[in-house]
Amino acid sequence: MTTELRVLRPSEWNEWFECLELAFGGVADSPEQRELEQALTEHERSVGIWDGTDVVATSGAFSFRLAVPGGALVPAAGVTMVSVAATHRRRGLLTSMMRRQLDDVRALGEPIAVLTASEPAIYGRYGYGAATRQMSLAIDTDRVRLTVPEGTDEIRLRYAKKDEAVAACEGVYARLVPGRPGTPAHGPGWERKSLTDPASSRQGGSALQCVLAERDGEVVGYTTYHIKPDWEMSGPKGRIAVSDLAALDPAAYAALWRFLFGIDLTSTVEARNRPVDDAVLHLVSDVRRCEVRIRDSLHVRLVDVGAALEARSYRAPVDVVFEVEDAFCPWNAGRWRLTADAKGGASCKRTDDAADLALSVRELGSAYLGGESLGALALAGRVREFRAGAVAEVSSAFLSDVAPWLPQGF
Incomplete structure (x- = not known):
């Protein structure tokens, strides 16, 4: 051939x-x-x-x-x-x-490459590691109630047409990007991605609807969703499919969820892509009736180990030597010393010093955004410790305060 x-x-x-x-x-x-x-x-x-x-x-x-x-x-x-x-x-x-x-x-x-995998087993051999997860929910709103924080009643909600919604939603999204590892900043044209709504993708549901949350005239949150009507002999059993929901503060966030729970003629709210630490888990009265499921999402590949590890900050000071295996990109292979201080500065340079930990670039990719624990990978035999205590030290430093998440596929 x-x-x-x-x-x-x-x-x-x-x-x-x-x-x-x-x-x-x-x-x-x-x-x-x-x-x-x-x-x-x-x-x-x-x-x-x-x-x-x-x-x-x-x-x-x-x-x-x-x-x-x-x-x-x-x-x-x-x-x-x-x-x-x-x-x-x-x-x-x-x-x-x-x-x-x-x-x-x-x-x-x-310094990094990222992807979402149709079949996760494919990309590990090229050095990609699963770095974020996404949570899906199917909430029985007939039985589950919400407890909302103070200030929720002060939020004004209103429907928005598509042209207006694009700018409003993008404004909220852009403000949230730096606070959630794994989130890509939108370049030109990407604002259209989440609001593209072909009839063929609705699976019998309504056209995409958008509701904005406002405080004192400022947009502080939004949700987009489809409604799929359904009826049984006992009455309406419609389903709400949430495409996106984001807000700048807890009150706006709770107001949007409360709105979705209260839509007439529906009894289920489905959300297929939420962060695993989504605050809604702490608003619902019965998480068991939310049908929580978790799957992999964004896979990360460190293309330049030194530059990638220097680009992020760490939760605690760290000084560690990695022995990195990378057969597909051999320029990464060898020993790297990562040092980081409490102020967020980091350095990752080549070294001849003895290794504290040994792992492949795939494990570094999994841990890079702070959602996957190097300690857990060590328990699976995928990280080897040569200096006592090194796994615990580095695992703690790598973790993120919030779970990394990819809000939208690409």
């Missing part, structure tokens, strides 16, 4: 995207979704593999700035649109694209 791996030309986008669609089941996106995907595509960061005139594999990347512990926004490659045609599997095409992509990311000076 003779194949060619090269950068995508703008004139080839339709054929390239059709290869991606076919690999994910062949269901075509709506014209609205397709137009947005094309507008967001960074052609110079997108590659394909051609077998003759046929596109048989795709991959791309977005130029992100990702929040990390401490609030810094770190340049990151948002890996996306990865596919290999079923006719060309097990021929090394994915590996060749991952090789090209990580070399390019390194050349651009981005």
